[in-house]
Amino acid sequence: MIVIGEKINISFKTVRNAVELRDTAAIQDLAKKQCEAGATYIDLNAGISCKDEAERMEWLVNTVQEVADTPFSIDSPNVSTLKAGLKANRNPKPVINSITGEERRFQAVMPLILQYNTGVIALCMDDSGMPETVEDRVLIAGRLIDRLTREGVALGDIYIDPMVRPVASHSRYGMDSIETIYRVKEEFPEVHIACGLSNISFGIPQRKVMNHAFLIAAMTAGMDGAIMDPLDKKLMSLVYAGEALLGRDSFCMNYLMKCREGLLE
CATH class of the missing domain: 3.20.20.20 (Dihydropteroate synthase-like)
Structure with a gap:
């Protein structure tokens, strides 16, 4: 299961405050916790249509990649913000969030x-x-x-x-x-x-x-x-159980490993 961690999003008040204050420790702690919990990608959202959104995205990318090598989902409706994040990225292959069929x-x-x-x-x-x-x-x-x-x-x-x-x-x-x-x-x-x-x-x-x-x-x-x-530990537990039930986890090996690591609830 591809888990795109949603927590570093300026729509969350604590994240918005951390970004506005350039609280490196708070953002890095949230990134590390998501990685440790099993995130495949870390979604980064620096806000919508704020005047310094591109600069905020660049700061987020640089801040998170100091402590995590998990690839990013660069999340913005603004092309300039996407470009700023992609240009700063040194982690593995990112995902752009998003494109539509709108011409x-x-x-x-x-x-x-x-x-x-x-x-x-x-x-x-x-x-x-x-x-x-x-x-x-x-x-x-x-x-x-x-x-x-x-x-x-x-x-x-x-x-x-x-x-x-x-x-x-x-x-x-x-x-x-x-x-x-x-x-x-x-x-x-x-x-x-x-x-x-x-x-x-x-x-x-x-x-x-x-x-x-x-x-x-x-x-x-x-x-x-x-x-x-x-x-959400229960949600992640259901991911591992669901993969086993749907035949995506040979002999339930990943489920058993997560159980030994204390990650199931």
Whole structure:
């Protein structure tokens, strides 16, 4: 399971304060904890449309890579911020978060993917907006995959985001996400999924309960990656158990190893 650690995001008040104060120790501690908890990538988000976002991203990249060699997911809607993070990066191959089927966005981000040889998270939306049906999401995903591969991006470097929406907003949104994951993986088995896991629970109480249930349902549909909280020990325990149950962990060796390390709850 590809775990993209979500915690270094300026939307969290403690992270915003740490970034504003340039609190190196706080950011490095959070990065190390996510790595130790099993994060495959560390997502870095320096804010949206703030005037010093690019400089903040550069600082985040430099700060985290001093203590961790885990690859980054460079997360911003702003191309200048993506470029600043990629230029500063010395860790292994990063992922750009994100590209869409919107023509302006695609044309702006694509050169960075090629220049820095990155992976890319591709959101199932285009110039017509956020799709309402599974069929439209799958069609957009297919078009994005086709365009990216024609530009030279390997299938294994593409991470499809099925655009998980809160189940509190509509009772079908959970199944829409699960069915989208299943159909994308069925048609493009070499492509990864990068689901925004906690989006499913926005607006409801006891969000972790919903996140945990959605994780297992989505993994059963084929999800092999998620932007999620690796510091949620129960959630990570379910990742390891789910992989074993779904035949992704030969003889449960990884599950047993995590058990010996005291990482299961």
